[in-house]
Amino acid sequence: MSERGIKWACEYCTYENWPSAIKCTMCRAQRPSGTIITEDPFKSGSSDVGRDWDPSSTEGGSSPLICPDSSARPRVKSSYSMENANKWSCHMCTYLNWPRAISCTQCLSQRRTRSPTESPQSSGSGSRPVAFSVDPCEEYNDRNKPNTRTQHWTCSICTYENWAKAKKCVVCDHPRPNNIEAIELAETDEASSIINEQDRARWRGSCSSGNSQRRSPPTTKRDSEMKMDFQRIELAGAVGSKEELEVDFKKLKQIKNRMKKTDWLFLNACVGVVEGDLAAIEAYKSSGGDIARQLTADEVRLLNRPSAFDVGYTLVHLAIRFQRQDMLAILLTEVSQEAAKCIPAMVCPELTEQIRREIAASLHQRKGDFACYFLTDLVTFTLPADIEDLPPTVQEKVFDEVLDRDVQKELEEESPIINWSLELATRLDSRLYALWNRTAGDCLLDSVLQATWGIYDKDSVLRKALHDSLHDCSHWFYTRWKDWESWYSQSFGLHFSLREEQWQEDWAFILSLASQPGASLEQTHIFVLAHILRRPIIVYGVKYYKSFRGETLGYTRFQGVYLPLLWEQSFCWKSPIALGYTRGHFSALVAMENDGYGNRGAGANLNTDDDVTVTFLPLVDSERKLLHVHFLSAQELGNEEQQEKLLREWLDCCVTEGGVLVALQKSSRRRNHPLVTHMVEKWLDRYRQIRPCTSLSDGEEDDDDEDE
Template sequence: MSEDETKWTCNVCTFENWPKSLKCTICLSPKLSHLISQGKSQDIYMMAPLISETCSDSTAQSSSISSNPHNKWSCSVCTFMNWPRAAKCTQCSSQRKQSPSPTEPSNYTLSDLSNNASVESSTACVLSDNYHNDRNKSWSRSIKWTCASCTYENWPKSVKCVLCHTPRPKIDQSCQTLCDGDENRLRHRINRCDVPGLYSPINCPTIRRNDHLPPETTEIQVSTPLASASDISRTSNNYLEECRLRNVRRNNREVDWTWLNACIGVVDGDAEPVIEYLSVGGDPARQLNANEVALLKRPSAFDSGYTLVHLAIRFQREDLLSLLLSHTGVTRTAAKRVPADISRTLAADIRHMIAASLKQRRGEFPCYFITDCVTFSLPAEIEDFNSIVQERLFDDLLDRDAQKELEEESPIINWSLELTERLGSRLYALWNRSAGDCLLDSALQATWGVFDRDNTLRRALGESLCEAAAVLYPRWKEAETLQANLLQFSLDETQWQEDWAMLLSLASQPGSALEQMHIFTLAHILRRPIIVYGVKYVKSFRGEALGYARFEGIYLPLLWEPNFCWKSPIALGYTRGHFTALVSLEPETEDVLGAGANTRSGDDLRVIFLPLMTVDHQRLPVHFLTQEELGREEEIMKQWLDCCVTEGGILVAQQKILKRPLLVAQMIEEWLAFYRGLMRRPITRTSSPDSHTQVYSSDGDSDQE
């Protein structure tokens, strides 16, 4: 910066002013160096009174500035502190009371100073007026220009629109010159203006610099200080229009365009946006609102309250209609009513009993275990209900989707008439939560008939994996190494350690999905075998196979002594990413087994037969066997299970159902009481099942989680 362009500092308020300014912009104090320079051409003794008066005024102003740094004036009506150049009060619009100003040009005797001060005073009058009142309301208003194509407000230095890249409209070069200059250039332009009235101080756009802001936030603003009534009305209308456009742009940002594109796709017969909307979890039952209908701008096609199904029916899009109906679930799933939800107090007591029965064994294998052996089964009284009540009961209790997938799509359970009809061993998939705790819920349902809401079983699982890692880790690593060798790949020790750490982390976090090793550890906690009947392949929602599931098979508590465990297994079902408990109805009569095996049946002991083979008579795999145990699967199964062969040649395991504990029996009795009440009322298939009964749920969990 040259010497001529160096700013001078006011001796009153210390504000740095431009070099050509003869007064301070803030406090309007005269430039002292100018007085001294003028004294070179006049008598220094004649200048003394003026300099003395200036210094005294400066001292007075300095004391006032210390308490009022911006030299604001107080309104006589509301006492609001306004900026010094404000003509009206910002709060009550009261006129400012005029008082003799110490900065009038008549205070100075020097001719040059008077002329320059008068120019400065007139320019300051033009620059202030309404500005300093507006400055109290808004400290920063940018000079953005509006794009003619998309109405987006761009920053002043933008040559093109940021959104649509439309070039900025050309501005009059003379006005652009004014906007780019500073105050001195503005005054120079006003003085030398050749066109009368065009750039007069009244009509010319003025430059406003926010000197009260920090230098990095200083902005130049352009406005017309004095305008006619029509200009004011036009400005007000422009302000309202800008507010409307701003609201429109904000609403456009909040609009779900994936949903609107799906609506347009149904009308135009384009399936791609509809599939995209459904793939991101869109709700086919979503309805159009008034704002969305206005945005679509096709009132003949769209109306408030319409869904994608309505649009497909209206425009006869049969292919899209079938796609939407498959995702909508037109037949709404009934609210689930399981025994644990009928009597929540009893269910809580049962969970406390389970927590009390958990113990930890001392020794080389410090794993937790449950002291009681309980197997849950459906009461035989269900068969005494009529068909309508039975259907209602099974709708409330069962997971129909899992039952269908395990029975019909790929026959995994109930594929033998000998087991289901003659031996009364039909399995039913119970509904449970699907928030990542389905394995633990299904394990407790198959034993005690309750959910693991207190995470009791999950804590026991996590602590067992951590404290018994010295025994569990080598067994897991050896089994996984055998699987890796079959797939022709290997891992180093670091990778094995990372995978094991991940298993420990999943076991201790509620809601985390569990894996095969967790089922194997769970078999040790329950001290009994676990048989998983599951799909062989994990499929996408389109039915495409994604990979092997690897959950199906038999999990034995191989790390315990056989005499420490029970041979009565529990059965679980596995579908796509979800476990369910598989239970059966209580048998009422004594059954004679095939192969000459007879089992006592009475009030205290009943037997259910679980197949150890697939539908094509292939033996179920036994998981987590060592290299020495491979090849002896049948021998190991007979050691840990009560196995027998039916007359049809099916290898089965006997599940012994003992008498229910008292709390479980009371819970089942309260649950049956509800359906006994339905037997005494006339119920038709067309009546709404929930029209006169209370609906129970699982603490906010639905069957569609």
């Protein structure tokens, strides 16, 4: 056999080159060493040099052929004749393409005729032929890059069609001829180069790893708009015509136009569960969204992730599917408790709205340099003493619906944070109860309003006042915050210093949290809230962050006393409120009303009448260590004696017979706001009505009813 009768196959494009060729004629790939040589598909002989290539003449050989797969590893096929018989020749560049290829892999020319071995469905939709089994190697040749060709010129050496702007052939580097007639018009070229939508979808999802000269086709404004929406849709399997895609596009657009803000928040929450974004779930819950809401068919179609979202799924189902244990615990607690809880604010929505308007009306801004907002009314929420008059079974139902049993257990039993002193909890009737609160990013603001007015900050009235106060008095609060953070880092041996730019960035982040509904708040925000209430805030909280598996993650830094230090003492009240902090959640800690406890001051002269309820809030922890006072200046910082002196100035303090330093929280039913009293009475009437339905063990309750 002559030298012309032996060729080597390129391992990238499978083009068979002459032995003298150092590089592949088609793709310019370097000839590998030890290349497997195949027989000449042309007729042997020197007289065949100028003869055209007849693909039908290659059926007689059975030599091995190198066919690259996606990993570019050589694979040898046993029957070359079967492969060659199934391929079709391109009418432009004569390249042999695999039967699945709809357009030529090399020049992207549209296939004119179907191969006899293909089924009628294979040419139009890109499905697999039925007449034979498809080899995995065909996936390589089937990666036709879609492109709408505009103007091309044909190379006179290798017959490759190049773009009009190319000055030399991309394949063989032959210079472009100066014959203008060689350039084809775009109109005649588009008729033979229609791109199917399956290749278009594959092209969108691929990275631009192809030849740099092959540019994307020009798109109209309508096509660009559709492309933006189609990028969110993963087209699986065979795709229909362009008209069907436009129908889908219009359908999705109609679905989007019908959606409301709550619907978008719900979809963001669903995506947040999949991606592990807890903030999206908190934003949806803070907007009043239903945790038990199910995904509809339109919403699943819009999300377009069949592997993640199914019709009828809720946030809980998604958390289970993607094993989000932290989110699942929060969602299950929310679903189970919302169905069983009934706080006073839920019983009478009309009164609750009136209270919210009353709070908004009582907010005023102080004139002067320190233009902070403040509340004009002093209101303290307490559980009514009439609960004790109810039968034991009804009392248990009341506490189950109004209290957070999990928070109560964590603060009392798991770590002695509240009610650790029998003297305070029993003899002085100062037992604290953790009210149930929404598990959302607004739990701090909700707990503050629960401890005062007994409602949630659903309309973000308190958050707006917090945001405006932080911005209008930024210089005052920034100085306190910076001094406190510097002292805290030094006291714990961190010994780091920040540049002023870094301090400003951290402060800007704190300001941004105040303006975002559902965003978690920090110690600085509690300090500002103490100024808005014009009264101290005592936080009883866990000392360490813990995961849901009980692992310690770090210090919480929330427990302590927050005083309105930037106000004058004469402008503030000395009766504090109490909050509980457990695992990223705040709860209001309130006491129960008691009658006439003016003689229980452990030797102190309280000067109270019979209608005033006095609750003794400890200022020390269970180890008798003084609670930290937050955001003190450099002059106010000192030892415990100096801090205790500061506490006595801002609060009504006394020492019990057991030696516990306490602060007095005073509340009066007559002095309390009438709307709050009315709301509590309507809530309590709900349990009074179910009293006759309880089973009586003896006639003692009946005798009590007759006496009343």
